[in-house]
Amino acid sequence: MIAHLSGTVLTANDTSLVLNVSGVGYRVHAPQEVLVKAAPGEECALHTHLAVRETALELFGFLEEHDLRLFELLISVSGIGPRSALQILNLAPAEVLIPSIKKGDTTHLTKVSGIGAKSAQKIVVELKDKLEGFSFESGADEDDADVLDALAALGYSQGEAREALKAVPPEAATPQERIRAALAALSQ
The missing domain is CATH 2.40.50.140 (Nucleic acid-binding proteins)
Incomplete structure (x- = not known):
């Protein structure tokens, strides 16, 4: 297609x-x-x-192929259509969603209108194994998910948080250092 x-x-x-x-x-x-x-x-x-x-x-x-792949995995779950999948991706980027689904956390999923605890649990159960081999070309990992979560909690958009994360130097090893570096990049 x-x-x-x-x-x-x-x-x-x-x-x-x-x-x-x-x-x-x-x-x-x-x-x-x-x-x-x-x-x-x-x-x-x-x-x-x-x-x-x-x-x-x-x-x-x-914009990113891994976002498309996650979108396609979400719509493979019975009862989740393209618009619901898009709403899920609007609330949390792939870098945040994937680690939370792997851990069995439904917090981000239940924030979407029309997705209750039951549907969120169904998504977790159906996608947990499928996400095991899921990787990001951008090199994001669970620490990046923590940074993106923290920036979102501070009111930054998903796009702003991702751009700030790209500016974080590799020597910033801990999530706290990565958050500080991302905030410094956002303040410039």
Whole structure:
């Protein structure tokens, strides 16, 4: 199907953007971190998933391939559709969700409207084993999840937190040092 789109952003709203690819405008539903970066006229490349329903075809786009893979794992769970999966990814990035699911923690999942304790537990049970081999090309690990959680608790967006994490020097070994370094990067 349609696995990747690259083009110019025509418009963006709270839930989607229109990407002009060789004169054709594709509406792509995307996480907030994509939408905040999607300024009209800017170039954008997205890894995409085409959701096929009886009455519609919908594209969902992600900046990172690991976000797309997690999205596809989430929608493989019975009862979780593409919009619910997108809401989950809006509340917590993959770097936070994956370690929490592996630990059996449903906290992030139950924050999504329409996902109760039962559904969250079902997601954990179905995905726990599937996530064992899941790796990030960006090299994120559980310490990064702690840093992203801390920055989110301080009110920073997922996109801001990820950018700050990229600026953390490798010599910052402990989560506390990584949080301090990320906060320093955000204050500049």
